[in-house]
Amino acid sequence: MEQGKKILELIENVDPKDTDALDEIDMEMHKLLYSWSGIRGKRPHIKYTRSRDALKEVRPEGFEFPKDVLTNVAGFIFGYGCPAFNNGKFLAYYKPLPTEELAELHAIIQAIMWERDNNKHIDNGTHSQ
Numbered sequence: 001m002e003q004g005k006k007i008l009e010l011i012e013n014v015d016p017k018d019t020d021a022l023d024e025i026d027m028e029m030h031k032l033l034y035s036w037s038g039i040r041g042k043r044p045h046i047k048y049t050r051s052r053d054a055l056k057e058v059r060p061e062g063f064e065f066p067k068d069v070l071t072n073v074a075g076f077i078f079g080y081g082c083p084a085f086n087n088g089k090f091l092a093y094y095k096p097l098p099t100e101e102l103a104e105l106h107a108i109i110q111a112i113m114w115e116r117d118n119n120k121h122i123d124n125g126t127h128s129q
Contacts, residue, residue: 003032004113011106014049016098022049029105032112033058048105055104060111062086065104070096082107086114 007028014021029048046054059065068081079096082103092110097103 003028003035004109007032007109008106011049011097011102011109012095014098014102016049016102022047025049025105029058029109032109048101049099050101052101052104055101055108058112059108060086060115063091063111065107065111067100067103068094079103084108084111084114086111 007025010021010025010028014025016022023045026045026048030046048054048058064085065082066085068083069077070079070081071077079098080100080103081094081096082092082100083090083094084092084107091114092107094103094106097106
């Protein structure tokens with residue numbers, strides 16, 4: 001799952017103001033989803049890095065993605081985190097990321113990688129067990 005690892009690294013190092021870098025992550029995510037199912041170019045370029053609705057469409061079934069707002073002792077937000085759980089089992093690490101969308105995308109990619117590593121069925125970008 002080198003492609004998944006590459007996307008995780010891109011997310012961990014992106015400046016959320018750099019729209020070209022966000023577009024690159026979006027395209028890599030699209031390739032990750034649709035090259036696996038054998039369907040290429042089925043959907044238009046989607047802004048996974050900036051759209052909560054786009055993320056909802058690609059959340060693997062059976063997973064939970066609770067959001068975590070990370071604050072310092074003074075109460076200032078310094079990032080967002082999002083773990084992934086499958087049937088109560090913790091599956092995805094997280095670190096502070098600059099937006100909720102990037103944090104959730106980071107967790108979703110790890111969940112997709114877990115499904116693929118464990119031979120779970122994936123059909124047209126919709127994940128199921």
